[in-house]
Amino acid sequence: AQTVTQSQPEMSVQEAETVTLSCTYDTSESNYYLFWYKQPPSRQMILVIRQEAYKQQNATENRFSVNFQKAAKSFSLKISDSQLGDTAMYFCAFSGTSYGKLTFGQGTILTVHP
Amino acid sequence: NAGVTQTPKFRVLKTGQSMTLLCAQDMNHEYMYWYRQDPGMGLRLIHYSVGEGTTAKGEVPDGYNVSRLKKQNFLLGLESAAPSQTSVYFCASSTPGLGFVLNTQYFGPGTRLTVL
Known part of the structure; x- marks a missing residue:
């Protein structure tokens, strides 16, 4: 069975700064997919970014990018120019x-301060 | 194109009562899923379906039943609600294929259920 761990229950960042959210996972599968979803107070689950394990190039979507380290089973999310x-x-x-x-991590609450 | 919709959005039940949550999708997706979200635990898979007339158990299936009589609908039933089933329930759908086509799930807005 797969496990996903997010070790940061809460994070905060100042507006316009950069923040990185951590994620590690454990699996014996060789081909898999990783995702970051955002859940604002509205409760809606919004796909932020996705990565295929067999692709070495890190995915980017505008201000969002990932650092995918397959050997370390790490998949962190970097948010630039936080809003x-x-x-x-x-x-x-x-x-x-x-x-x-999907197997989800426990979640990280991110607060962006003005 | 409404995507994935869920009915109702909120519900309060008394212990022992029954209810059905309805999920509908208009994207012609083959796969549908029910998750529950509890504080500090992320989302956990309850049941899923890979096509009309099929269902399978997920990680936390006890106390729930599901049915997929029509491709676009996936029903989650609670026969005898318990306080431990107080949660937010999400439905999602996806379609089989290569790469992200298979593995990207689209979520409904959620149902907040309270069992007293």
């Missing part, structure tokens, strides 16, 4: 090859 609207709970998630089922 007030980035305030949310962030979940790291893993999906193997079995029907796309």
Whole structure:
């Protein structure tokens, strides 16, 4: 069974600064997918960024980028130029090859201060 | 195109009562999932379905039943609600294929259920 661990229950950052959220996972599968989802106070789950394990290049989506270290089983999210609207709970998630089922981490609450 | 919708958005039950949560998707997705979200534990998979007429157990299936009579709908039932089932319930859907096409799930807005 896969496990996903987010060791930072809460993080805070000043507006316009950069913050990195950590995620580690454990799996015996060789091909898998990793995701970061954002959950604002509205409760809606919003996909932020995704990474395929067989791709060595780190994914980027505008201000969001990941540092994927396959050997270390680490998948961190970097948010550049933080905005007030980035305030949310962030979940790291893993999906193997079995029907796309997701395993989530515990979440990190990110607060962006003006 | 509404995506994934969930009914109801909020519900309060008494212990022992039953109810059904409805999930509907208009993206013609094959796969559908039910998760629950509890404080400090992230989302956990309850049941899932890989096609019309099929269902399978996830990580925390006890106390729940599901049905997928139509491709676009996935129902989650609580036969005898317990306080431990107080949670936020999310439905999601995805479609089989290569790469991200298979593995990107689209979520509904969630249902907050309180069992007294």
